[in-house]
Amino acid sequence: MTSTVPDAEQSNAPPARAVIDARDLVKRFDGNTAVAGMSLTLAAGEMVGLIGPNGAGKTTLFNLIAGSLKPTSGEIWIGGRDVSQESPEKRIGRGVGRTFQIPKPFLEMTVLENVLAGAQAQDGERLLANFLRPGHVRRQERLAIDKARTLLEFVTLSGLGAQPARVLSGGQRKLLELARILMADPQAILLDEPAAGVNPALLETIMDRVLDLNAQGKSILLIEHNMDMVTRLCTRVVAMALGKPLAEGTAAEVAANTDVISAYLGATA
Numbered sequence: 001m002t003s004t005v006p007d008a009e010q011s012n013a014p015p016a017r018a019v020i021d022a023r024d025l026v027k028r029f030d031g032n033t034a035v036a037g038m039s040l041t042l043a044a045g046e047m048v049g050l051i052g053p054n055g056a057g058k059t060t061l062f063n064l065i066a067g068s069l070k071p072t073s074g075e076i077w078i079g080g081r082d083v084s085q086e087s088p089e090k091r092i093g094r095g096v097g098r099t100f101q102i103p104k105p106f107l108e109m110t111v112l113e114n115v116l117a118g119a120q121a122q123d124g125e126r127l128l129a130n131f132l133r134p135g136h137v138r139r140q141e142r143l144a145i146d147k148a149r150t151l152l153e154f155v156t157l158s159g160l161g162a163q164p165a166r167v168l169s170g171g172q173r174k175l176l177e178l179a180r181i182l183m184a185d186p187q188a189i190l191l192d193e194p195a196a197g198v199n200p201a202l203l204e205t206i207m208d209r210v211l212d213l214n215a216q217g218k219s220i221l222l223i224e225h226n227m228d229m230v231t232r233l234c235t236r237v238v239a240m241a242l243g244k245p246l247a248e249g250t251a252a253e254v255a256a257n258t259d260v261i262s263a264y265l266g267a268t269a
């Protein structure tokens with residue numbers, strides 16, 4: 001998507017290499033403060049782990065970055081631009097894709113159709129184009145189907161493309177969701193607990209695919225309770241508790257941090 005305002009015209013621009021820059025975010029829900037002053041950057045090509053006990057505010061932070069929630073205060077910058085007031089769809093167009101803890105595919109649609117649903121729908125333009133340039137639209141649709149098939153192959157689901165999504169296991173639904181968000185060519189990917197409820201064999205596939213995407217240059221922010229996965233994938237780990245940053249470093253450093261250990265013990269007390 002092209003913009004009429006060059007990035008350099010925006011003041012306070014973060015360093016050019018920050019794909020995502022969350023600044024002093026606060027999110028309150030009726031007296032409950034889920035995010036209480038959280039800042040976090042994701043640089044181009046980085047893979048960062050976001051850990052913290054249940055209720056720390058990790059998913060709420062994802063919702064703020066992806067735009068499904070508006071912050072009470074603070075700002076979200078994506079690719080050097082303040083997007084705090086933009087819709088989730090616009091942020092997808094700016095290159096941010098996100099997955100959910102529990103994927104919710106369209107169960108009666110085929111696996112291939114679910115992937116196609118990740119292509120950025122521009123229905124108004126498409127309707128007009130249907131009248132004015134039907135050949136062009138058909139070509140675009142063919143290209144989208146080819147791309148969806150390639151992505152299904154990437155996530156090892158190509159044999160299931162014609163099946164309804166309801167036949168997929170929990171782990172396969174996570175792989176399907178990954179393929180769906182890749183249809184929009186995200187530069188930054190937010191993964192919310194990709195390992196949760198996934199059998200060990202599929203977990204290896206998910207980890208391999210995430211590593212592949214990072215090797216392709218995509219920046220990845222990973223919420224995960226599975227510390228083995230975080231240790232294997234992430235060069236930098238941020239721990240949060242009570243809606244705030246608590247510690248940052250390598251996975252080993254953060255896991256050994258006494259504040260982090262206390263936060264987890266407190267959460268389970």
Ligand SMILES: Nc1ncnc2c1ncn2[C@@H]1O[C@H](COP(=O)(O)OP(=O)(O)OP(=O)(O)O)[C@@H](O)[C@H]1O
Pocket residue numbers: 029032033034052053054055056057058059060061
């Ligand atoms: N829509 C909402 N309305 C009210 N409170 C909410 C809402 N969403 C989240 N919260 C609260 O905000 C706090 C942070 O929740 P959040 O889901 O972000 O934590 P989390 O770190 O992702 O936890 P988990 O690891 O269990 O997924 C919790 O106390 C939660 O109950």
